[in-house]
Amino acid sequence: MTAETDTGSVSPATAEPYRVLARKYRPKDFETLIGQDALVRTLTNAIETGRVAQAFMLTGVRGVGKTTTARIIAKALNCIGPDGSGGATARPCGVCDNCVAIAADRHVDVMEMDAASRTGVEGIRELIDSVPYRPVQARFKVYILDEVHMLSTAAFNALLKTLEEPPEHVKFIFATTEIRKVPVTVLSRCQRFDLRRVALDVLGAHFKSIADQEKTGIEDDALAMIARAADGSVRDGLSILDQAIALSNGTVTGEQVRDMLGLADRSTIFDLFEATMKGAAADALDIARSLYNAGADPVVVVQDLLDICYWVTRARLTPELVEAASTPELERSRGGAMAKSLSMPSLTRCWQMLLKGLGEVQAAPNPIQALEMLLIRLTHAADLSPPGDLVAKLKDGGGTVSTGGSAAPAAPAATGVSASRTADNTIAFPQQAPSEPETPREAKPDPMPESFEAMVALVEKYREGRLQTHLVHDVHPVAFEPGRIDLRPTSRAPRDLCTRLAGLLERWTGSRWVVTVSKEPGRPTLGEQRAADDLSRLDSAAEDPLVKSVLDAFPGARIKSVSKPAAEDSNDINNDSDGTAMPDADGMEEGQNT
Numbered sequence: 001m002t003a004e005t006d007t008g009s010v011s012p013a014t015a016e017p018y019r020v021l022a023r024k025y026r027p028k029d030f031e032t033l034i035g036q037d038a039l040v041r042t043l044t045n046a047i048e049t050g051r052v053a054q055a056f057m058l059t060g061v062r063g064v065g066k067t068t069t070a071r072i073i074a075k076a077l078n079c080i081g082p083d084g085s086g087g088a089t090a091r092p093c094g095v096c097d098n099c100v101a102i103a104a105d106r107h108v109d110v111m112e113m114d115a116a117s118r119t120g121v122e123g124i125r126e127l128i129d130s131v132p133y134r135p136v137q138a139r140f141k142v143y144i145l146d147e148v149h150m151l152s153t154a155a156f157n158a159l160l161k162t163l164e165e166p167p168e169h170v171k172f173i174f175a176t177t178e179i180r181k182v183p184v185t186v187l188s189r190c191q192r193f194d195l196r197r198v199a200l201d202v203l204g205a206h207f208k209s210i211a212d213q214e215k216t217g218i219e220d221d222a223l224a225m226i227a228r229a230a231d232g233s234v235r236d237g238l239s240i241l242d243q244a245i246a247l248s249n250g251t252v253t254g255e256q257v258r259d260m261l262g263l264a265d266r267s268t269i270f271d272l273f274e275a276t277m278k279g280a281a282a283d284a285l286d287i288a289r290s291l292y293n294a295g296a297d298p299v300v301v302v303q304d305l306l307d308i309c310y311w312v313t314r315a316r317l318t319p320e321l322v323e324a325a326s327t328p329e330l331e332r333s334r335g336g337a338m339a340k341s342l343s344m345p346s347l348t349r350c351w352q353m354l355l356k357g358l359g360e361v362q363a364a365p366n367p368i369q370a371l372e373m374l375l376i377r378l379t380h381a382a383d384l385s386p387p388g389d390l391v392a393k394l395k396d397g398g399g400t401v402s403t404g405g406s407a408a409p410a411a412p413a414a415t416g417v418s419a420s421r422t423a424d425n426t427i428a429f430p431q432q433a434p435s436e437p438e439t440p441r442e443a444k445p446d447p448m449p450e451s452f453e454a455m456v457a458l459v460e461k462y463r464e465g466r467l468q469t470h471l472v473h474d475v476h477p478v479a480f481e482p483g484r485i486d487l488r489p490t491s492r493a494p495r496d497l498c499t500r501l502a503g504l505l506e507r508w509t510g511s512r513w514v515v516t517v518s519k520e521p522g523r524p525t526l527g528e529q530r531a532a533d534d535l536s537r538l539d540s541a542a543e544d545p546l547v548k549s550v551l552d553a554f555p556g557a558r559i560k561s562v563s564k565p566a567a568e569d570s571n572d573i574n575n576d577s578d579g580t581a582m583p584d585a586d587g588m589e590e591g592q593n594t
Contacts, residue, residue, distance in 0.1 A: 022238040025210055026070050028094055028103065029075075034234065035198030036065060042193070044090040047076050052088075053191035055172040057148075059179040060195030063235030066175035067112075069195070070144045071175060074110045075099045078138040098138050109138040110354075116147040121154040128162050131170050137562055141170050149181035150172040163189045194342065197232025202234075206234065207241050211252070211295050216245050221254030221266070224328060228307075229261055241242050261275045262297045269304045270334045272375075273312075277342060277350065281379040285372055298367035302374070308335070309354060313341035313347045346382065353378055445510035448482040455485070456526060458508060459501075467504070470497055476522035483511060486518040490525075537562040 027033040030040045046052050056073065058066040072092070079092040079099055092099050101107035111130075127143060135141045145151075151159075163172060163186065174190065176182060198206075204227045211218040218241075226244065230237030240261070244252045247260055251358065258265060268291060275283040291301055298403035312335055315322050322336040357374035387442040449455040459468045474493040479486040489497055498515040524532070539561045541547055553558055 020079070020239070021214075021242045022063075022235045023208060025213075027065065027072065029072060031089060033065055033069065033072065035202050036069070036195055039069065039193045039195060039433030041075075043073065047088055049088045050079065050088075054166050054170070055190040057179075057182070057190035057192040058173065058175045058195060059192065060177070061197060061231075061233060062177060063230075063237075064195040064197065065234065066195055067144070067146055068179075069108075069193075070112075070146075070173040070175055071102060073171075074107075074140075074142040074144065075102045077140045077142065077171060078102065078107075078109070080139075084205065101137075107138065109135040109140070110142045110144070112144040112146065114147065115145050116150040119150050119152050119155065121152065121158050124151070124155040124158045128158065131162055133166060134169055139169075142173060143170070144173045144175070146175045147177070148186075149176045149178040153183075156186055160185055160189070171578060198230075198234055199232075200227045203227040203230055203232075203234065203237055207237060210238070210241065211245070214245060216248070217251035218244075219252065219254050222252045222257040225254060225257045225261065225266075228517065230372065259295060262295055262300060265291075266304075266330055267334075269301070269308060270330065272301070273305055273308045274334070274338065276375055276378045277338070277346065277382050279379045279382040280360055281376055284375045284379055288368070288371055288375055292368045292371075298361050298371040299358070301371060302354060302361050306351070306354050306358065309347060309351050311335055312338045312342060313344070313351070316342070316344065316347065349381060349384075350378060353381060446508045448509050449513060452477040452480045452485070453526065455480070455505070459504070462504070462508065464504065467497070467500065470494065471501075471526070473525055473527040476525055478518040478520045478522035481514055485515045486512070486520070486522075487515070488518050488520060489520045534561070 030044060033040055056070075058069055060066055075091055075092040075098070077088050079089055080086050080096045081089075082093050082095050084096065086093070086096075094100075094103070094486075098107065102110050105112065107558060111127075113127070114296075131141070131143075133141075166172065172190075174182075174186075179192075179194075204223045207223055207226055208218065220355070226237055226240050229240055240257075241252075244257050244260060247256055268287060272287045272291070273286060288298075288301065292298060313332055315331075315335055316339040319339070321327065322339065323333055353374070357370070357377075360374065361367050361370040446458060446461075449458050456468060456471050459471060470489075470493050474490045475497070476488040476490070477485075478488055484502070487498075498517060502513045502515040505511075505515075513571065523529070538561075539558050541559055542551075547559070551559075
């Protein structure tokens, strides 16, 4: 089959296969690489002055041109010019054999390897084995490793020596989206370039140029939405533009892109934000429901609200941003008015609530319900006064404080101030006559403890439980007198025990205390003393004739504990001369357990 020359149509057999825009309009040189001015300037100067590093590390988010830049560097180093006599240049001709072969990804001396599919050390060994051999056709052998962070630790280690001292005819170019996963030993051997996200205005102009080359009309609103959805990635934006052109019938409209991406109308989002910040809950809910019925994703709606809140905040801080040439008309007119009327506390509060609500909408089983509940919270918070105003009015003892809610909070009873709710949902505080300030009464200090045990009891009185535990179980008393304590702490005691104890005693007693650490053995700890006393009472009780008879009558019985007898009721308990508890008429001894 042949082409029909009279009509200019092409037969299916000779028609070229369709190429997506991201491949069709891939930059071929540094001049067509957009959004990376610093990288282009550095590499251009390096190539023109012959100061080309042996290895490059290109990092950045997806679709900003890492692999494209690597191929441009390979062409710049190996270009021989249209006549075949040129040298390395920052402006490759694109028509010589080397440039054409590299652009078609079939040059024998430019090897591009996907590190994500060859993560092991075997692939790196094959690469290293081919490094010593000189290039077959080109000036330099160029190894391009994409997604290099996927290499294993052994593969990185195998590459280190070759990467540090490669032959003069070898250049390495690495590309990665996860620079933190690349070992520092590899980074230190490379010249690193961080490719930035492309700005919105640059993306919009680039997409407009491509649409013109494709002979497709596109509205400014559609361009802005595609540029925002691309999020700084040229490839992502071209994929969206490709889809939008296929969807359109000659002209890409904002409504088509909005429906395709599940976005909400920008002006409607401004209406929603304005209604929310005014506290009009019913209007906000109606707008949100209409957006949802029109196909807008609740998550995207919250993200758009965050975007508007951020822009209005910036416009309030830098008013000149509103009149900038790059500011869209909708942001200039409506956003500028909001920036003048909304306060910084309300904007920052709105930002925090939206940011928290975004996670709730993403995790909710019914996103529209989560969105509506978020809007309800925002509308109620819009009525609240800034915390600084509330504090100032309460300190002044008068004025009205807006609560923003429907329920009247209970007034604190301890303040002695009565409050009443007015018709506009505010709380009115009556003016109070200034009163004489009360003189605080001096707290009476505790008496000085006369013994170590009394000091521990004082610590217990003030509920210093942890300190009391250390004093009972982890401290050996060496010497004690009012105002001075010598003790030997065990290894379990905290290092700041002496300092803390001295400070607390000075606060409680009103006198200065000196607590020092001694090397003397000192007395047993209070815990050890109490344990010894308990053991002594057990031994004494075991010698009592009545207890012996009970133990003999019940083989296997043992004395569990002994407590001092209570002397309040002399009819039930009789104490002998040595203080031993005697059994009552029923033969039971109070305080002794078997």
